[in-house]
Amino acid sequence: MKCQQCDKTATFHITELTGGKPQELHLCEDHARDYLAPTEEESTASIPALTGILAQQLAVGETAEELARLDQKSCPVCGITFLEFRKQGRLGCPHDYECFGKELEPLLVNIHGETTHTGKVPKTAPGNTHEKTRLIRLRREMKDAVRDEDYERACQLRDEIRQIEQGGSPPDQTSSPRE
Amino acid sequence: MELNDLASSSGEWLKGDGPESDIVISSRIRLARNLAHFPFISRATDSDRVDLEEVLRALITTIDTPQRLIYLNVGELEGLDRQFLVERQLISREHAESDGARGVAIQECEQYSVMINEEDHLRIQVMHSGLDLDAAWDRISHIDDTIESQTTYAFDDRLGFLTACPTNVGTGLRVSVMLHLPALVITNQIEKVFRSLQKISLAVRGLYGEGSQAMGDFYQISNQITLGRSEQELIKQVADVVPVMIDYERKARDFLIRESQQKLHDRVSRAYGILRTAQTISSEETMHLLSSVRMGVNLGLIHDVAIPTVNKLFIHTQPAHLQKIRGATLDTADRNIERASYLRRHLGRDGNSENN
Numbered sequence: 001m002k003c004q005q006c007d008k009t010a011t012f013h014i015t016e017l018t019g020g021k022p023q024e025l026h027l028c029e030d031h032a033r034d035y036l037a038p039t040e041e042e043s044t045a046s047i048p049a050l051t052g053i054l055a056q057q058l059a060v061g062e063t064a065e066e067l068a069r070l071d072q073k074s075c076p077v078c079g080i081t082f083l084e085f086r087k088q089g090r091l092g093c094p095h096d097y098e099c100f101g102k103e104l105e106p107l108l109v110n111i112h113g114e115t116t117h118t119g120k121v122p123k124t125a126p127g128n129t130h131e132k133t134r135l136i137r138l139r140r141e142m143k144d145a146v147r148d149e150d151y152e153r154a155c156q157l158r159d160e161i162r163q164i165e166q167g168g169s170p171p172d173q174t175s176s177p178r179e
Numbered sequence: 180m181e182l183n184d185l186a187s188s189s190g191e192w193l194k195g196d197g198p199e200s201d202i203v204i205s206s207r208i209r210l211a212r213n214l215a216h217f218p219f220i221s222r223a224t225d226s227d228r229v230d231l232e233e234v235l236r237a238l239i240t241t242i243d244t245p246q247r248l249i250y251l252n253v254g255e256l257e258g259l260d261r262q263f264l265v266e267r268q269l270i271s272r273e274h275a276e277s278d279g280a281r282g283v284a285i286q287e288c289e290q291y292s293v294m295i296n297e298e299d300h301l302r303i304q305v306m307h308s309g310l311d312l313d314a315a316w317d318r319i320s321h322i323d324d325t326i327e328s329q330t331t332y333a334f335d336d337r338l339g340f341l342t343a344c345p346t347n348v349g350t351g352l353r354v355s356v357m358l359h360l361p362a363l364v365i366t367n368q369i370e371k372v373f374r375s376l377q378k379i380s381l382a383v384r385g386l387y388g389e390g391s392q393a394m395g396d397f398y399q400i401s402n403q404i405t406l407g408r409s410e411q412e413l414i415k416q417v418a419d420v421v422p423v424m425i426d427y428e429r430k431a432r433d434f435l436i437r438e439s440q441q442k443l444h445d446r447v448s449r450a451y452g453i454l455r456t457a458q459t460i461s462s463e464e465t466m467h468l469l470s471s472v473r474m475g476v477n478l479g480l481i482h483d484v485a486i487p488t489v490n491k492l493f494i495h496t497q498p499a500h501l502q503k504i505r506g507a508t509l510d511t512a513d514r515n516i517e518r519a520s521y522l523r524r525h526l527g528r529d530g531n532s533e534n535n
Contacts, residue, residue: 092222094333094341114407117339119350135216
């Protein structure tokens with residue numbers, strides 16, 4: 001039997017079952033390879049292009065104006081803007097999941113099909129995540145203070161950071177008792 | 180030097196033992212973790228990275244292990260050494276090529292490594308020879324617990340472990356099994372099989388991860404989803420498809436033997452012949468031919484070389500390995516000559532007595 005697409009002998013006999021009734025194909029080795037190779041659409045679908053999914057998602061139901069405003073939104077802790085996240089596909093700090101929560105939700109559904117963790121949980125429950133993200137913000141503020149040559153403020157911030165790192169809440173903080 | 184000690188062995192993942200090791204090369208699990216009180220790497224300043232490296236390095240050295248832990252400052256390594264670690268699968272290509280303070284701790288038997296300041300603060304990975312996911316999980320979970328008991332991970336009650344990229348959030352888990360599938364490639368069935376895997380949210384990658392070509396007919400199958408399912412469920416999903424893949428590959432091998440044993444025997448023998456006599460040979464051609472030889476040995480068509488020797492040749496003929504073993508920097512042309520010479524030494528009349 002000859003290949004359906006050229007004069008060579010058909011060595012591959014394929015029965016395609018997708019799309020209604022079975023379809024018989026008889027192809028030579030070269031044409032079989034072409035046929036079996038994934039289409040462009042399929043091969044790009046293999047690794048979820050994060051930025052692609054995001055762009056797609058944001059195009060639905062958002063006007064250009066809303067998009068522009070959303071892109072300007074930034075995290076108070078690490079300072080990353082939504083636009084920066086969209087461009088690089090990486091978040092800036094743990095707090096971004098809260099800060100961009102609404103925007104990330106459909107993305108998570110698209111990638112994982114779920115939005116609730118059901119796996120392993122840290123043994124030492126992170127009761128003071130809030131305090132930890134505060135550290136990130138304080139460090140950033142300290143760097144800004146140094147940059148602006150406001151050394152008094154920088155020293156103040158450094159002391160505050162040290163205090164949290166050593167396990168004690170700074171005095172001006174109304175935090176819950178530590179475990 | 181410690182790195183040079185690694186060069187002379189073949190590492191855990193190409194050791195070639197463990198269940199179903201004619202087809203299953205290795206089992207790998209990695210966890211992505213971040214500390215709660217630092218920004219993710221993309222927003223971390225140079226000094227943040229220095230701090231992170233210091234803190235995490237101290238934490239990792241507390242892991243209790245009967246074997247020695249080797250710590251390498253990746254930023255200070257020579258390009259050749261970094262490439263060597265990538266070939267060895269102990270660090271990722273991104274980790275080798277990025278900037279700033281970063282490191283890797285490697286257990287001396289190479290069954291696990293921990294990257295510091297990769298895409299996430301911590302990337303813990305465990306590698307076991309053959310199909311051995313459950314033991315790999317027990318080990319990595321223990322390492323994870325040990326580190327966690329001394330720090331606070333970025334964790335959210337609803338979203339789980341928080342990662343720099345939302346594709347890893349939740350468990351931060353990637354389970355992968357590396358398979359050698361030459362018969363599925365020869366019979367042109369590989370793409371079909373992979374398309375069906377993609378439909379159930381499993382990813383297929385080549386030997387060196389994302390974007391790499393399937394060199395030597397090695398393929399890694401791994402989970403895409405990390406959120407909404409437990410670690411055990413994710414491991415089971417990958418583990419469940421492995422026997423199916425093994426069955427497909429065995430059927431394809433049976434088919435090749437039944438339909439065209441002579442053609443197959445010819446292909447395998449020619450590959451062996453070229454590897455034993457070539458005077459200059461590229462890395463790609465070597466991988467391609469070694470793949471045929473590996474299958475030939477497993478099918479009993481080649482008798483005078485052992486699988487561990489073939490496995491070792493896959494890794495030792497990689498560019499950086501070749502130069503480390505030779506102890507000299509070589510350009511492409513010289514590497515091809517050195518590679519051919521190395522193969523002749525290990526597959527030639529003298530090499531056959533080598534039972535590694």
